Amino acid sequence: MTAVEQHNFGLHCREVSHWFGDNKVLFDLNLKVDAGQFVALVGPSGCGKSTLLRAILGTDLPQEGEILTLQNGRLANADRPGRDRGIVYQKYSLYPFLTALDNVALGLKLDQTTTMFRWFNWSGWAKKQKEFRDRAAVFLDKVGLGQAMHLYPSQMSGGMQQRVAIAQALIMEPEIILLDEPFGALDEATREELQEMLLQFYEENKEAMAEGKKPPYTLIIVTHELNEAIRVGDRLVGLSQYWDWKVDGHQRSPGATVVYDKPAPVFRSDERPDYEMFADIRHEIRQVVYNPEVLQQRDEHVNLSPTR
Numbered sequence: 002m003t004a005v006e007q008h009n010f011g012l013h014c015r016e017v018s019h020w021f022g023d024n025k026v027l028f029d030l031n032l033k034v035d036a037g038q039f040v041a042l043v044g045p046s047g048c049g050k051s052t053l054l055r056a057i058l059g060t061d062l063p064q065e066g067e068i069l070t071l072q073n074g075r076l077a078n079a080d081r082p083g084r085d086r087g088i089v090y091q092k093y094s095l096y097p098f099l100t101a102l103d104n105v106a107l108g109l110k111l112d113q114t115t116t117m118f119r120w121f122n123w124s125g126w127a128k129k130q131k132e133f134r135d136r137a138a139v140f141l142d143k144v145g146l147g148q149a150m151h152l153y154p155s156q157m158s159g160g161m162q163q164r165v166a167i168a169q170a171l172i173m174e175p176e177i178i179l180l181d182e183p184f185g186a187l188d189e190a191t192r193e194e195l196q197e198m199l200l201q202f203y204e205e206n207k208e209a210m211a212e213g214k215k216p217p218y219t220l221i222i223v224t225h226e227l228n229e230a231i232r233v234g235d236r237l238v239g240l241s242q243y244w245d246w247k248v249d250g251h252q253r254s255p256g257a258t259v260v261y262d263k264p265a266p267v268f269r270s271d272e273r274p275d276y277e278m279f280a281d282i283r284h285e286i287r288q289v290v291y292n293p294e295v296l297q298q299r300d301e302h303v304n305l306s307p308t309r
Protein backbone atom coordinates (compact mmCIF):
# COMPACT_ATOMS: atom_id res chain seq x y z
CA MET A 2 0.00 0.00 0.00
CA THR A 3 1.46 3.36 -0.99
CA ALA A 4 1.56 6.29 1.43
CA VAL A 5 -1.13 8.06 -0.60
CA GLU A 6 -3.43 5.02 -0.51
CA GLN A 7 -2.93 4.75 3.24
CA HIS A 8 -3.68 8.45 3.62
CA ASN A 9 -7.01 8.04 1.85
CA PHE A 10 -8.08 4.64 3.15
CA GLY A 11 -11.15 4.28 5.35
CA LEU A 12 -12.74 0.88 4.93
CA HIS A 13 -13.25 -1.81 2.33
CA CYS A 14 -16.00 -4.45 2.49
CA ARG A 15 -15.42 -7.02 -0.24
CA GLU A 16 -18.09 -9.47 -1.35
CA VAL A 17 -19.54 -9.68 2.14
CA SER A 18 -22.43 -12.11 2.65
CA HIS A 19 -24.09 -13.07 5.88
CA TRP A 20 -26.99 -15.28 6.93
CA PHE A 21 -28.50 -16.69 10.09
CA GLY A 22 -29.67 -20.20 9.20
CA ASP A 23 -32.24 -19.79 6.43
CA ASN A 24 -32.45 -16.07 6.96
CA LYS A 25 -30.32 -14.56 4.20
CA VAL A 26 -29.33 -11.10 5.40
CA LEU A 27 -26.40 -9.62 3.48
CA PHE A 28 -25.50 -10.59 -0.08
CA ASP A 29 -22.27 -9.86 -1.94
CA LEU A 30 -21.98 -6.44 -0.38
CA ASN A 31 -19.21 -4.16 -1.62
CA LEU A 32 -18.46 -0.85 0.02
CA LYS A 33 -15.33 1.24 -0.09
CA VAL A 34 -15.09 4.25 2.18
CA ASP A 35 -12.37 6.90 1.96
CA ALA A 36 -10.85 8.56 5.01
CA GLY A 37 -12.85 11.63 5.96
CA GLN A 38 -16.12 10.51 4.42
CA PHE A 39 -19.37 10.67 6.37
CA VAL A 40 -21.46 7.79 5.06
CA ALA A 41 -25.15 7.86 5.96
CA LEU A 42 -26.43 4.28 5.78
CA VAL A 43 -30.14 3.76 5.28
CA GLY A 44 -32.33 0.77 4.54
CA PRO A 45 -35.56 -0.98 5.48
CA SER A 46 -35.86 -2.21 9.06
CA GLY A 47 -34.31 -5.67 9.35
CA CYS A 48 -32.27 -5.42 6.13
CA GLY A 49 -29.00 -5.93 7.98
CA LYS A 50 -27.55 -2.50 8.81
CA SER A 51 -26.67 -3.42 12.39
CA THR A 52 -25.41 -6.80 11.20
CA LEU A 53 -23.07 -5.01 8.81
CA LEU A 54 -21.81 -2.68 11.56
CA ARG A 55 -21.14 -5.65 13.85
CA ALA A 56 -19.22 -7.34 11.03
CA ILE A 57 -17.12 -4.19 10.53
CA LEU A 58 -16.60 -3.94 14.28
CA GLY A 59 -15.26 -7.50 14.22
CA THR A 60 -17.62 -8.95 16.82
CA ASP A 61 -19.77 -10.98 14.37
CA LEU A 62 -17.78 -12.04 11.37
CA PRO A 63 -19.49 -12.35 7.98
CA GLN A 64 -19.99 -15.86 6.65
CA GLU A 65 -18.34 -14.85 3.37
CA GLY A 66 -16.15 -12.04 2.13
CA GLU A 67 -13.69 -9.82 3.87
CA ILE A 68 -13.61 -6.48 5.60
CA LEU A 69 -10.39 -4.52 5.56
CA THR A 70 -9.52 -1.67 7.88
CA LEU A 71 -6.36 0.24 8.68
CA GLN A 72 -4.84 -1.31 11.82
CA ASN A 73 -1.59 0.16 13.14
CA GLY A 74 -0.95 1.71 9.76
CA ARG A 75 -1.53 -1.50 7.81
CA LEU A 76 -4.45 -2.93 5.92
CA ALA A 77 -5.78 -5.87 7.86
CA ASN A 78 -8.81 -8.08 8.13
CA ALA A 79 -11.31 -6.79 10.68
CA ASP A 80 -11.73 -10.26 12.14
CA ARG A 81 -11.70 -9.05 15.75
CA PRO A 82 -12.50 -5.75 17.45
CA GLY A 83 -9.68 -3.24 17.51
CA ARG A 84 -8.84 0.33 18.49
CA ASP A 85 -9.12 1.37 14.87
CA ARG A 86 -12.92 0.95 14.99
CA GLY A 87 -15.29 2.60 17.47
CA ILE A 88 -19.04 2.30 17.84
CA VAL A 89 -21.83 4.43 19.28
CA TYR A 90 -25.22 2.81 19.91
CA GLN A 91 -28.64 4.34 20.35
CA LYS A 92 -28.71 3.17 23.94
CA TYR A 93 -26.10 4.96 26.01
CA SER A 94 -23.26 2.68 26.91
CA LEU A 95 -22.18 4.53 30.05
CA TYR A 96 -21.36 3.12 33.47
CA PRO A 97 -23.77 4.70 35.97
CA PHE A 98 -21.18 4.68 38.78
CA LEU A 99 -18.56 6.66 36.82
CA THR A 100 -18.54 10.38 36.08
CA ALA A 101 -18.52 11.56 32.48
CA LEU A 102 -14.78 12.08 32.82
CA ASP A 103 -14.09 8.57 34.07
CA ASN A 104 -16.50 7.03 31.58
CA VAL A 105 -14.49 8.61 28.77
CA ALA A 106 -11.09 7.85 30.35
CA LEU A 107 -12.08 4.18 30.83
CA GLY A 108 -11.21 3.09 27.29
CA LEU A 109 -7.63 4.34 27.62
CA LYS A 110 -7.34 2.75 31.06
CA LEU A 111 -8.40 -0.66 29.78
CA ASP A 112 -6.30 -0.33 26.66
CA GLN A 113 -3.09 0.89 28.23
CA THR A 114 -2.85 -0.50 31.77
CA THR A 115 -3.34 -3.89 33.39
CA THR A 116 -4.97 -4.71 36.74
CA MET A 117 -1.55 -5.77 38.02
CA PHE A 118 -0.08 -2.40 37.09
CA ARG A 119 -2.93 -0.51 38.77
CA TRP A 120 -2.66 -2.56 41.95
CA PHE A 121 1.07 -2.75 42.40
CA ASN A 122 2.43 0.40 40.79
CA TRP A 123 0.45 3.06 42.59
CA SER A 124 2.55 6.04 41.68
CA GLY A 125 2.76 4.91 38.07
CA TRP A 126 -1.00 4.41 38.01
CA ALA A 127 -1.71 7.80 39.61
CA LYS A 128 0.38 9.45 36.90
CA LYS A 129 -1.31 7.50 34.14
CA GLN A 130 -4.76 8.18 35.58
CA LYS A 131 -4.11 11.90 35.51
CA GLU A 132 -2.90 11.63 31.93
CA PHE A 133 -6.06 9.71 30.89
CA ARG A 134 -8.35 12.15 32.69
CA ASP A 135 -6.63 15.12 31.06
CA ARG A 136 -7.12 13.49 27.70
CA ALA A 137 -10.77 12.68 28.51
CA ALA A 138 -11.31 16.34 29.42
CA VAL A 139 -10.05 17.38 25.98
CA PHE A 140 -12.61 15.10 24.28
CA LEU A 141 -15.46 16.10 26.58
CA ASP A 142 -14.68 19.68 25.68
CA LYS A 143 -14.81 18.72 22.02
CA VAL A 144 -18.34 17.32 22.41
CA GLY A 145 -19.45 20.45 24.30
CA LEU A 146 -19.40 19.01 27.83
CA GLY A 147 -16.45 20.97 29.22
CA GLN A 148 -18.64 22.15 32.10
CA ALA A 149 -20.27 18.79 32.84
CA MET A 150 -17.40 16.37 33.15
CA HIS A 151 -17.94 15.61 36.82
CA LEU A 152 -21.59 14.64 36.44
CA TYR A 153 -22.80 11.06 36.67
CA PRO A 154 -24.99 9.65 33.86
CA SER A 155 -28.14 9.95 36.03
CA GLN A 156 -27.45 13.69 36.30
CA MET A 157 -27.25 14.17 32.53
CA SER A 158 -29.93 14.51 29.84
CA GLY A 159 -30.16 11.92 27.07
CA GLY A 160 -28.40 14.27 24.66
CA MET A 161 -25.55 14.83 27.12
CA GLN A 162 -25.18 11.10 27.69
CA GLN A 163 -24.99 10.54 23.97
CA ARG A 164 -22.27 13.21 23.72
CA VAL A 165 -20.31 11.28 26.36
CA ALA A 166 -20.77 8.08 24.33
CA ILE A 167 -19.36 9.89 21.29
CA ALA A 168 -16.40 11.17 23.35
CA GLN A 169 -15.81 7.57 24.50
CA ALA A 170 -15.45 6.55 20.87
CA LEU A 171 -13.35 9.58 19.89
CA ILE A 172 -10.77 9.26 22.67
CA MET A 173 -9.51 6.01 21.17
CA GLU A 174 -8.81 7.98 17.97
CA PRO A 175 -10.23 5.24 15.73
CA GLU A 176 -9.76 5.21 11.98
CA ILE A 177 -13.52 4.83 11.59
CA ILE A 178 -16.50 5.42 13.86
CA LEU A 179 -19.74 3.48 13.43
CA LEU A 180 -22.93 5.05 14.75
CA ASP A 181 -26.04 2.85 14.90
CA GLU A 182 -29.09 5.14 15.06
CA PRO A 183 -27.20 7.27 17.58
CA PHE A 184 -29.86 9.96 17.92
CA GLY A 185 -32.94 7.74 17.58
CA ALA A 186 -33.98 8.18 21.21
CA LEU A 187 -33.54 11.97 21.32
CA ASP A 188 -36.06 14.74 20.79
CA GLU A 189 -35.92 16.78 17.61
CA ALA A 190 -34.06 19.81 19.01
CA THR A 191 -31.40 17.72 20.77
CA ARG A 192 -31.04 15.62 17.67
CA GLU A 193 -30.32 18.71 15.59
CA GLU A 194 -27.70 19.92 18.08
CA LEU A 195 -25.90 16.60 17.82
CA GLN A 196 -26.09 16.69 14.04
CA GLU A 197 -24.43 20.12 14.21
CA MET A 198 -21.67 18.66 16.34
CA LEU A 199 -20.99 15.97 13.74
CA LEU A 200 -20.89 18.65 11.05
CA GLN A 201 -18.29 20.52 13.12
CA PHE A 202 -16.18 17.36 12.96
CA TYR A 203 -16.69 17.36 9.20
CA GLU A 204 -15.40 20.92 9.10
CA GLU A 205 -12.30 19.80 11.02
CA ASN A 206 -11.81 17.18 8.33
CA LYS A 207 -11.90 19.82 5.62
CA GLU A 208 -9.39 21.98 7.50
CA ALA A 209 -7.05 19.01 7.94
CA MET A 210 -7.32 18.11 4.26
CA ALA A 211 -6.63 21.70 3.23
CA GLU A 212 -3.35 21.39 5.16
CA GLY A 213 -2.54 18.07 3.47
CA LYS A 214 -3.20 16.10 6.66
CA LYS A 215 -5.27 12.97 7.06
CA PRO A 216 -8.84 13.87 8.04
CA PRO A 217 -9.38 12.84 11.68
CA TYR A 218 -12.96 11.57 11.38
CA THR A 219 -14.45 8.89 9.13
CA LEU A 220 -18.03 7.93 9.96
CA ILE A 221 -20.73 5.49 9.03
CA ILE A 222 -24.00 6.62 10.57
CA VAL A 223 -27.12 4.46 10.39
CA THR A 224 -30.31 6.45 10.56
CA HIS A 225 -34.01 6.03 9.82
CA GLU A 226 -34.45 9.74 9.18
CA LEU A 227 -33.75 10.57 5.56
CA ASN A 228 -33.35 14.25 6.40
CA GLU A 229 -30.74 13.39 9.00
CA ALA A 230 -28.93 11.23 6.42
CA ILE A 231 -29.01 14.11 3.92
CA ARG A 232 -27.79 16.63 6.47
CA VAL A 233 -25.00 14.68 8.15
CA GLY A 234 -23.78 12.39 5.36
CA ASP A 235 -21.63 13.55 2.49
CA ARG A 236 -22.57 10.25 0.88
CA LEU A 237 -25.83 8.31 0.98
CA VAL A 238 -25.65 4.54 0.93
CA GLY A 239 -28.82 2.46 0.74
CA LEU A 240 -28.85 -1.18 1.69
CA SER A 241 -31.83 -3.21 0.49
CA GLN A 242 -33.06 -6.70 -0.19
CA TYR A 243 -35.30 -5.28 -2.93
CA TRP A 244 -33.38 -5.45 -6.19
CA ASP A 245 -33.61 -7.48 -9.36
CA TRP A 246 -32.13 -10.71 -8.04
CA LYS A 247 -33.56 -12.79 -10.90
CA VAL A 248 -30.88 -11.57 -13.30
CA ASP A 249 -28.38 -13.15 -10.92
CA GLY A 250 -30.30 -16.45 -11.22
CA HIS A 251 -31.93 -16.40 -7.77
CA GLN A 252 -35.47 -17.56 -7.04
CA ARG A 253 -35.88 -15.07 -4.23
CA SER A 254 -33.80 -12.28 -2.78
CA PRO A 255 -30.49 -13.67 -1.58
CA GLY A 256 -30.19 -10.77 0.86
CA ALA A 257 -29.58 -7.07 1.09
CA THR A 258 -26.83 -5.41 -0.86
CA VAL A 259 -25.82 -1.85 -1.70
CA VAL A 260 -28.47 -0.60 -4.15
CA TYR A 261 -27.89 3.13 -3.71
CA ASP A 262 -24.63 5.02 -3.35
CA LYS A 263 -24.50 8.68 -4.29
CA PRO A 264 -22.93 11.87 -3.02
CA ALA A 265 -25.07 13.91 -0.62
CA PRO A 266 -25.29 17.69 -0.37
CA VAL A 267 -22.86 19.10 2.20
CA PHE A 268 -23.92 21.68 4.80
CA ARG A 269 -22.05 23.91 7.18
CA SER A 270 -22.60 23.14 10.86
CA ASP A 271 -24.37 26.48 11.43
CA GLU A 272 -26.64 26.04 8.43
CA ARG A 273 -30.14 24.64 8.75
CA PRO A 274 -30.93 22.94 5.45
CA ASP A 275 -34.12 23.71 3.61
CA TYR A 276 -35.29 20.10 3.45
CA GLU A 277 -38.00 21.01 0.92
CA MET A 278 -35.22 21.24 -1.65
CA PHE A 279 -34.30 17.60 -1.24
CA ALA A 280 -37.67 16.00 -1.90
CA ASP A 281 -36.27 14.42 -5.07
CA ILE A 282 -33.49 12.66 -3.20
CA ARG A 283 -35.93 11.37 -0.57
CA HIS A 284 -38.32 10.18 -3.24
CA GLU A 285 -35.58 8.39 -5.12
CA ILE A 286 -34.32 6.64 -1.98
CA ARG A 287 -37.84 5.63 -0.96
CA GLN A 288 -38.34 4.04 -4.36
CA VAL A 289 -34.95 2.45 -4.88
CA VAL A 290 -34.16 1.36 -1.32
CA TYR A 291 -37.44 1.00 0.58
CA ASN A 292 -40.07 0.04 -1.99
CA PRO A 293 -40.44 -3.76 -2.29
CA GLU A 294 -42.17 -3.32 -5.66
CA VAL A 295 -39.29 -1.48 -7.30
CA LEU A 296 -36.71 -4.09 -8.27
CA GLN A 297 -34.01 -2.27 -10.22
CA GLN A 298 -30.65 -3.55 -11.42
CA ARG A 299 -28.58 -3.49 -8.32
CA ASP A 300 -25.93 -1.16 -9.71
CA GLU A 301 -28.34 1.25 -11.37
CA HIS A 302 -28.12 3.79 -8.53
CA VAL A 303 -24.66 2.91 -7.27
CA ASN A 304 -22.34 5.68 -8.42
CA LEU A 305 -19.56 5.49 -5.85
CA SER A 306 -18.75 1.96 -4.65
CA PRO A 307 -17.46 -0.86 -6.80
CA THR A 308 -20.52 -3.09 -7.36
CA ARG A 309 -18.74 -6.40 -7.69
Ligand SMILES: Nc1ncnc2c1ncn2[C@@H]1O[C@H](COP(=O)(O)OP(=O)(O)OP(=O)(O)O)[C@@H](O)[C@H]1O
Nearest residue numbers: 021024026044045046047048049050051052053225
Ligand atom coordinates in the same frame (compact mmCIF):
# COMPACT_ATOMS: atom_id res chain seq x y z
N1 LIG B 1 -27.85 -12.72 16.40
C1 LIG B 1 -28.81 -12.99 15.51
N2 LIG B 1 -29.31 -14.22 15.35
C2 LIG B 1 -30.23 -14.50 14.42
N3 LIG B 1 -30.76 -13.58 13.59
C3 LIG B 1 -30.30 -12.32 13.69
C4 LIG B 1 -29.31 -11.96 14.64
N4 LIG B 1 -29.05 -10.63 14.52
C5 LIG B 1 -29.83 -10.19 13.53
N5 LIG B 1 -30.59 -11.20 13.02
C6 LIG B 1 -31.53 -11.08 11.90
O1 LIG B 1 -30.85 -10.48 10.83
C7 LIG B 1 -31.68 -9.57 10.12
C8 LIG B 1 -31.05 -8.21 10.09
O2 LIG B 1 -31.04 -7.65 11.38
P1 LIG B 1 -30.38 -6.24 11.70
O3 LIG B 1 -30.55 -5.99 13.14
O4 LIG B 1 -29.01 -6.21 11.16
O5 LIG B 1 -31.30 -5.25 10.84
P2 LIG B 1 -31.31 -3.65 10.78
O6 LIG B 1 -31.19 -3.27 9.36
O7 LIG B 1 -30.26 -3.12 11.71
O8 LIG B 1 -32.77 -3.32 11.32
P3 LIG B 1 -33.30 -2.04 12.14
O9 LIG B 1 -33.36 -0.93 11.15
O10 LIG B 1 -34.65 -2.46 12.59
O11 LIG B 1 -32.33 -1.79 13.26
C9 LIG B 1 -33.03 -9.63 10.83
O12 LIG B 1 -33.87 -10.53 10.14
C10 LIG B 1 -32.70 -10.19 12.19
O13 LIG B 1 -33.78 -10.90 12.72
Ligand SMILES: [Mg+2]
Nearest residue numbers: 050051052181
Ligand atom coordinates in the same frame (compact mmCIF):
# COMPACT_ATOMS: atom_id res chain seq x y z
MG1 LIG C 1 -30.33 -1.97 13.44
